[in-house]
Amino acid sequence: MGMEGGCYCGDIRYAADAEPAFQGQCHCRECQYITGGHPNLIMVFPEDGFRFTKGEPQTFARSDLEQPVTRLFCGNCGTAIGTRSPFRPGSIVVKVGTLDNPSVFTPQAAIFTVDLQPFHHIPDGIPSFERRP
Numbered sequence: 001m002g003m004e005g006g007c008y009c010g011d012i013r014y015a016a017d018a019e020p021a022f023q024g025q026c027h028c029r030e031c032q033y034i035t036g037g038h039p040n041l042i043m044v045f046p047e048d049g050f051r052f053t054k055g056e057p058q059t060f061a062r063s064d065l066e067q068p069v070t071r072l073f074c075g076n077c078g079t080a081i082g083t084r085s086p087f088r089p090g091s092i093v094v095k096v097g098t099l100d101n102p103s104v105f106t107p108q109a110a111i112f113t114v115d116l117q118p119f120h121h122i123p124d125g126i127p128s129f130e131r132r133p
């Protein structure tokens with residue numbers, strides 16, 4: 001299929017050749033900081049079919065956590081591009097809002113509903129998990 005995306009200012013661009021291995025929405029408290037409060041919408045791509053075609057994102061990982069995710073963001077405009085997670089080796093987690101065409105997103109599951117907020121919405125017909133499936 002092939003998908004492209006990037007950050008708000010255009011300094012960072014990426015291309016994904018492979019199909020996403022997973023599409024979903026993450027309700028965890030950590031994601032709420034990044035999204036503004038709503039669940040984070042993500043696609044997980046195999047790392048070997050994914051590449052940055054312009055720029056390199058800055059990274060951040062919390063030092064106080066045992067297995068923190070590494071957050072990738074644009075150093076110029078601050079857009080959160082995605083994460084690399086120790087729980088998904090060989091994959092990159094991309095935020096759907098950075099795709100050129102976010103409308104292709106089809107959530108397969110809601111995860112980390114342990115942190116669900118009363119104003120969060122889960123589409124009918126998809127499974128939800130308190131933490132990871």
Ligand SMILES: [Zn+2]
Nearest residue numbers: 007009074077
């Ligand atoms: Zn940017």
Ligand SMILES: [Zn+2]
Nearest residue numbers: 026027028031
């Ligand atoms: Zn999350």
